[in-house]
Amino acid sequence: MEMGLDFELVEELVCGVDEVGRGPLCGAVVTAAVILDPARPILGLNDSKKLTEARRELLYEEITEKALSWFIARAEVAEIDSLNILHATMLAMQRAVEGLHITPRHAMIDGNRCPNLRIPASAVVQGDAKVPAIAAASILAKVSRDREMTAFDLIYPGYGIGAHKGYPTPVHLEALARLGPTPIHRRSFAPVRAAYEARFDLDADFATV
Structure with a gap:
């Protein structure tokens, strides 16, 4: 024990x-x-x-x-x-x-x-x-x-923050790629930076359509 x-x-x-x-x-x-x-x-x-x-x-x-x-x-x-x-x-x-x-x-x-x-x-x-x-x-x-x-899980639903507490689990990484970063995501961290850049590129593509 x-x-x-x-x-x-x-x-x-x-x-x-x-x-x-x-x-x-x-x-x-x-x-x-x-x-x-x-x-x-x-x-x-x-x-x-x-x-x-x-x-x-x-x-x-x-x-x-x-x-x-x-x-x-x-x-x-x-x-x-x-x-x-x-x-x-x-x-x-x-x-x-x-x-x-x-x-x-x-x-x-x-x-x-x-x-x-x-x-x-x-x-x-x-x-x-x-x-x-x-x-x-x-x-x-x-x-x-x-x-x-x-508490953040209620503010930013869909990421599973309450379960993984922000750690880069497969669930979190998938949600990040699908939904993009929130204001509480650390943009200096590579997975967040990549998701932000992908979201920015997507928005730019829509702006040119």
């Missing part, structure tokens, strides 16, 4: 930082920073991808209630398209850490690089499966972004 991470790894005033949404073709990249309370353990913390949706939702509520400080941040589609996804992710992580109402003494970042921060930071590869605070951040970021994509 999955027991989650060892809460003895929680360090005082150390924040964990993670992101969700680097790979999707649409929507913002969402990040979170969390400072856990060593005196209030949260059982079952784990990489958000290894948890069921129902379990993530329950842990989201527990994290936001028990953590010493937490903040969810983002970089919008326009920022992703202008900066590129890596730099937009670093910007969103920076915003998450700066949004904490308690200044951490150290930040532990999931991945192999750190954003530009005013505090010491270290990168932890696969940190969401190793560090409780990073796992907590991954849960907050994923639940927040998933809720947003479910």
